[in-house]
Amino acid sequence: MSRKRIYLFWDADPNDKGLFGGKGAGLAGMCALGLPVPPGFIITTEVCNEYSATKRLPNGLMEGVAESVKVIEEDTGKTFGRGANPLLFSVRSGAKFSMPGMMDTILNLGLNAETLGTLMKATGNERFALDSYRRFIQIFGNVVLGIKHDTFEAELSGMRDEENVKEDHQLLPQHLTKLIERYRAVVQREAKADIPEDPMEQLRMAMTAVFESWNNPRAVTYRNTYKIPHDLGTAVNVQAMVFGNMGDDSGTGVAFSRNPSTGENRIYGEFLMNAQGEDVVAGIRTPLKIDEMKQRMPAVADELFGYIHKLDSHFKDMQDVEFTVERGKLYVLQTRTGKRTGQAAVRIAVELAREGVIDKPTALLRVEPLALNQILHKQIDRSTNPRKIAEGLNASPGAAIGKIAFTADEAVERAKDGEKIVLVRAETNPDDIHGLISATGVLTARGGMTSHAAVVARGMGKPCVAGCSALVIDEDAKTLSVKGKSYSSSDTITIDGTTGDVFEGACNLIEPSVGDDLREFLSWADEFRRLKVRANADTPSDARKAYEFGAQGIGLCRTEHMFFKPERIPVVQAMILSADRTEREEHLKKLLAMQRDDFVGIFREMKGNPVTIRLLDPPLHEFLPKDDEQIERVVEEFIATKGGGKSEQMKKALKAKIRATEEANPMLGLRGCRLGIVYPEINEMQVEAIISAALNVEAEGMHVKPEIMIPLVGTVAELKHIKPLLVEVAERTMKAAGRRVEYMLGTMIEVPRAALTAGEIALEAEFFSFGTNDLTQMTLGISRDDAEQKFLHFYVEKKIYPVNPFEEIDRAGVGRLIKMAVDEGRAVKPNLKIGICGEHGGDPESVKFCHEAGLDYVSCSPFRVPIARLAAAQAALEGKQSAAVSSST
Secondary structure (H helix, E strand, C coil): CCCCCEEEHHHCCCCCHHHHHHHHHHHHHHHHHCCCCCCEEEECHHHHHHHHHHCCCCCCHHHHHHHHHHHHHHHHCCEECCCCCEECEEEEEEECCCCCCCCCCEEEECCCHHHHHHHHHHHCCHHHHHHHHHHHHHHHHHHCCCCCHHHHHHHHHHHHHHHCCCCHHHCCHHHHHHHHHHHHHHHHHHHCCCCCCCHHHHHHHHHHHHHHHCCCHHHHHHHHHHCCCCCCCEEEEEEECCCCCCCCCCEEEEEECCCCCCCCCCCEEEEEECCCHHHHHCCCCCCEEHHHHHHHCHHHHHHHHHHHHHHHHHHCCCEEEEEEEECCEEEEEEEEECCCCHHHHHHHHHHHHHCCCCCHHHHHHHCCHHHHHHHCCCEECHHHCCCEEEECEEEECCEEEEEEECCHHHHHHHHHCCCCEEEEECCCCHHHHHHHHHCCEEEECCCCCCCHHHHHHHHHCCCEEECCCCEEEECCCCEEEECCEEEECCCEEEEECCCCEEEECCCCEECCCCCHHHHHHHHHHHHHCCCEEEEECCCHHHHHHHHHCCCCCEEEEECHHHHCCCCCHHHHHHHHHCCCHHHHHHHHHHHHHHHHHHHHHHHHHHCCCEEEEECCCCCHHHHCCCCHHHHHHHHHHHHHHCCCCCCHHHHHHHHHHHHHCCCCCHHHCCCCHHHHHHCHHHHHHHHHHHHHHHHHHHHCCCCCEEEEEECCCCCHHHHHHHHHHHHHHHHHHHHHHCCCCCCEEEEEECCHHHHHCHHHHHCCCCEEEECHHHHHHHHHCCCHHHHHHHCHHHHHHCCCCCCCCCCCCCHHHHHHHHHHHHHHHHHHCCCCEEEECCHHHHCHHHHHHHHHHCCCEEEECHHHHHHHHHHHHHHHHHHHHHHHHHHHC
């Protein structure tokens, strides 16, 4: 425990985000650089953890706060909550990591009946003082007392309507006086209390609200989504207020040292004249672009831009800067590492490394692997002339298609049922975080590029169009009107966060491609990673995309996916319904030619890289229909292939055969190697197709590396039974061609018993590939499909499972089995090739585990290959850092 609980800004360590939070560390850094920062103090994250454990503020804390307030009073020449020149504070949270789910900033704390009057006299601006007070009541009532934001907004909107004005700043002092009385009535009615007049009591309650917000549902949801530890705590930043709403020589804004959407090295941001900071980020008013500040306040703009460049250079990263201009004087309120899109993250990291500001390892560690998903977003195909209905600000790139949801709760519920949702709001606020997580994209009527919706969507990689003023949203009626046409929750729209356009219906989308910055960035990742990265691909087109994304081979080709094409499924069904092996082999000959052509295409696309092909895995019932009408059709088609005219008795027997393929628990039934043992001719056909395809491609002058994988082995006896037959087929095929091709025979480790007896299995297998989806199901004893629909989300919410075990490897259970299998397998065969082919192969934390466990490669879907390449590099770099720390200690 730190000896001090409270630090003045200039006494805090700018490098200790763990203790002071990101905001506090940034404030300390700006003070050290000599920027004009309003003074204040930080209550550390450790105090938050103390509060969370006891649900009360530590003894002596408020005495320390009072002493710190005195220092700020001396520094500013103002007095807190009293006197002729009243000192007011802003109070905000500030964790180590930026968390949109935390509470809003409380502004103007310290206002009461006395200070309202003295503030009017001190500033000579009655309207400013009244507006500050109504803001304080609204924010304190919402954040501290828990009164719904919309309750106050309804009163504010009603006052605008009564006085026939469009903007808040057009309300006159007499209007604000009436509004304050209505706000007080709201507080009395909703909270059954008044806001305290005592400024220190206001501050105590605000601090408590900050600590309480650490565990509010939206903050917990955000931490769960982004895997942020729950024990970090949040700091409290208490800062002297400066005012941007004191007239036309005042204003407020947010600026980024580089463009957070594209990464362009140019100051980017927005500001509002005669406004307070929350007006910009809340999206209540659509702001001006930062460049316009040069025309309106040229001297202040030059000073601000100079500070922003200085901060970017000092922190060696893009900064998100909040500022206020009070009567022509500039104050910098906050700087922090700015949230950015994946595209911007890569460009900024690459440019800083090219300039020598940071080195390649630092650049690689700067980019969150999952952020690369954003670069790989699909875009709208404009050649189809989609019907554009509105245009807003291009706040977060990529295209999103979905049905309209008007509230966050609605988005969550409908997304649970599998619907694709676009969240449509007038503006979003931190209460909407769960809806933003569930939606495919977000569209707002108000707000700018630095509004809540824009910042959060960019951080999540969700497309966002903000400030679309043409929208008329009626949340009660659940309608969206644009230019006289109405849309409801049953309607689909498409938003383009790259351009800001909104379209009616579902647009055609174009696949993304890898640009020069990402290509160079990933080449650096390849320099440092040890793990190879392969792709799961079942078709030549999938293989082509995987190769474009840098896959070093295919780690899983699921041959059953080749059978589901419309022209092939009848052949498969006829093979299953055949009376005996001889009849089955007639249909397998047709499938052999089809599969051989697929394998030829895949081998060509992989250009000499290894290709792991899994023999038929699923149970046969998956190829057959379930309802009576479809069964009747399949039986008729099968009889037609035999010349027709068969008896009703045969029809009945065939229907019974179809029914007999159904299993009570197919995941653990006749599938994988068991299928190959019962029907060896299926495996024989597939091996012949693989070897003959490899021979054909090698004849074209390209080296081929087929790896034949036997699935679901649980005992070495299964492998011993199957392997000789497969070798015989391969040898026979090569002998017939008069040429040989290198190939390997290995197995998937997906049955826990296989992991436990890996030493025995390694004697017969040339490689292992962990099928972590099934290994997870069998180890945890849960069906993935059933669990994710019915209870898995509840387990994660309640921390029964720390994360979804199908998204990130369960290290304690599944991970332990993997490590045991690696150790036992390599004890028998030191050079045994080992990889992973479940979708865990594209999860950054799982990739890190695979690196630590000593695997040779990971395999994932083509679009996750760049993520795995970066994650593998970060795992290697973090391992080196840990080793360096260990050796130094």
